[in-house]
């Protein structure tokens with residue numbers, strides 16, 4: 243059996259392939275896993291393939307413009323960056339690298355509450371990138387909020403991100419408990435000792451990270467596939483670690499139990515709205531019923547998400563849930579976005595054709611980071627951006643408002659118009 247080769251990446255799939263070879267198993271498994279049987283994780287991507295495109299022809303597509311607005315801010319494209327925790331596991335520059343790549347591409351980035359770089363340092367890194375005046379639009383930073391049991395901790399975090407310049411709060415509502423990701427349990431997931439949840443690093447912070455910090459770094463960091471292959475031959479590399487299943491629950495799940503408030507309900511969303519002037523987006527809506535409640539409470543945005551298949555396994559693929567959410571808020575002043583399984587330019591086109599205002603990418607950004615830090619994230623963003631521009635042109639669309647529901651249908655039956 244030959245050792246797996248890294249590819250010169252020309253697609254998100256290539257970046258993922260490379261990350262599978264280079265990342266340490268502890269990080270790779272944390273990033274790639276879904277919950278339980280990972281049905282929903284798979285379906286997020288499969289569902290895009292079930293949707294077919296209906297291109298229009300002869301429309302002068304010599305110039306394609308992807309500019310759009312998100313909650314009143316102009317950005318270069320509807321392709322955005324979803325919040326993913328602990329980015330320094332992929333590359334030491336972590337969230338700073340992502341913020342700089344977002345700035346260069348004039349894209350929207352959502353920073354995770356559980357970043358390994360503080361909210362202030364992350365946005366500063368983005369602001370250091372010289373402004374590109376050649377086209378309109380600016381980078382945009384939003385902050386993803388986990389509501390802590392301790393509301394004082396939550397409110398302090400809100401004050402900090404308001405001051406730092408984040409333009410919206412994205413409240414994650416699908417994680418009262420952490421989904422069961424088997425690989426993290428097997429690997430006894432730990433955050434290496436030189437990293438931390440940087441938004442809570444102050445010594446007087448009431449947030450304890452004891453469950454996830456690695457007290458024995460030499461042991462817990464399983465090697466990358468490359469290292470495992472070199473040491474043990476391809477068979478050992480394929481099987482990975484086989485020893486030490488010592489816990490039934492991952493350290494991350496234990497952390498969530500200790501800190502995150504499982505009593506979270508609609509009143510808390512109203513509470514967050516009452517303590518900030520920032521617009522609020524709820525992340526994790528999958529049904530028309532909840533979309534209607536969110537609109538009633540007055541949130542500014544809904545992110546249709548199943549957390550990348552990492553929470554409740556067996557839920558609908560997000561692109562399948564999107565139409566009912568859109569229908570439920572029709573005529574209301576709410577922007578609707580989607581994440582989950584977006585890997586190609588045609589996926590972006592399909593999501594926008596169904597009515598999403600923007601799409602967010604989770605894992606592709608991590609694969610880019612793992613490949614080459616800031617340049618790797620830039621590459622990931624550019625690859626999908628170029629694919630999207632080509633898909634728009636081939637479908638006869640010059641600008642975002644040209645993309646309509648008539649550009650998609652379900653499956654191959656011409657009567658299955660969406």
Ligand SMILES: Cc1cc2nc3c(=O)[nH]c(=O)nc-3n(C[C@H](O)[C@H](O)[C@H](O)COP(=O)(O)O)c2cc1C
Pocket residue numbers: 272273274286324325326327354355356386414525547548549550551552581582583584602603604605606
């Ligand atoms: C490694 C990883 C960490 C994540 N961390 C967070 C997080 O801290 N907060 C959050 O709201 N969502 C988090 N998510 C979910 C993403 O925001 C997003 O919903 C999902 O990754 C989109 O699916 P995709 O990875 O297929 O693009 C995480 C996802 C991954 C893969």
Ligand SMILES: CC(C)CC(=O)C(=O)O
Pocket residue numbers: 327356417420494498549552
């Ligand atoms: C540590 C986790 C709660 C962050 C997260 O949302 C995830 O891993 O999916």
